[in-house]
Amino acid sequence: MMKKLLLAIFFISTLTIQAQDTSYHEDVLAYFKVNGTAAQYSNATDGLFDLLKKQYESQNVPESVWTELKADSPKQVERVLNMLVSAYRGTYSHEDIQNMLAFYETGTGRQLLADRTALDYEQQKEASVFYNTPTGQKILMAEPDIAQNIGEISQIWSRDLYRSMVDKLAEKGYSM
Numbered sequence: 398m399m400k401k402l403l404l405a406i407f408f409i410s411t412l413t414i415q416a417q418d419t420s421y422h423e424d425v426l427a428y429f430k431v432n433g434t435a436a437q438y439s440n441a442t443d444g445l446f447d448l449l450k451k452q453y454e455s456q457n458v459p460e461s462v463w464t465e466l467k468a469d470s471p472k473q474v475e476r477v478l479n480m481l482v483s484a485y486r487g488t489y490s491h492e493d494i495q496n497m498l499a500f501y502e503t504g505t506g507r508q509l510l511a512d513r514t515a516l517d518y519e520q521q522k523e524a525s526v527f528y529n530t531p532t533g534q535k536i537l538m539a540e541p542d543i544a545q546n547i548g549e550i551s552q553i554w555s556r557d558l559y560r561s562m563v564d565k566l567a568e569k570g571y572s573m
Contacts, residue, residue, distance in 0.1 A: 421491045425482045428494055431501045432510055438477050441555065442470040449562055456571045466562055477554040484546035488539045489532075496532040 429435045446467055450458070485494065500506045505523040508516055516524060527533045566572070 421486070421494065422479075422482055424491065424494045424498060425485050426478055428498050428501070429478050429481065431498060431506075434481065435474065435478060438474045439470070441551075442467075442473055442558070445555070445558060445562065446470075449559075449566070452573055453566060453571055456566075456573075458566065458571050462566070462569060462571075466565055473554075473558055477550065480550050480554060481547060484543060484550060488543060489535065493532045493535060496530065497536070500527045500532075 426435075446463060450463065489497070501510060503523070505516070505520040506527075508520055509524055513524075528537060563573075
């Protein structure tokens with residue numbers, strides 16, 4: 398009976414930890430949507446296709462091939478965002494992520510992301526209050542390290558995505 402109880406407790410605690418991890422992951426992904434990171438990487442994939450079209454211009458690659466290759470873009474964006482979660486996991490707690498989400502979903506947070514120079518006086522005060530919280534201070538302190546990690550992840554992702562697209566074009570008989 399005791400073994401069954403211990404096994405049940407272990408199973409429940411494992412499920413709880415997995416649920417918390419999933420919740421953290423989902424919240425960071427939601428934060429990436431709010432703060433524009435998801436859109437940034439979506440735009441980056443569009444830019445990559447513009448570059449590839451120019452590089453392969455002499456090959457007369459049909460639009461249907463580009464459409465087929467672009468169909469994979471949402472998965473590629475999801476892949477990099479999932480990679481970026483790891484950059485945040487080592488720095489921000491789940492509570493920090495929830496605080497960041499809550500702030501950046503406000504009018505002040507959205508304005509700060511869109512154009513910080515257009516903040517009015519009240520918004521400047523709200524932003525100041527947020528950045529004086531433990532989460533805000535953590536954002537300010539961690540910004541250089543997070544930026545470096547994101548830069549490294551972005552570089553790896555974009556290089557791999559470019560290679561993948563060039564390989565797929567080669568499989569279809571197109572080369573630069």
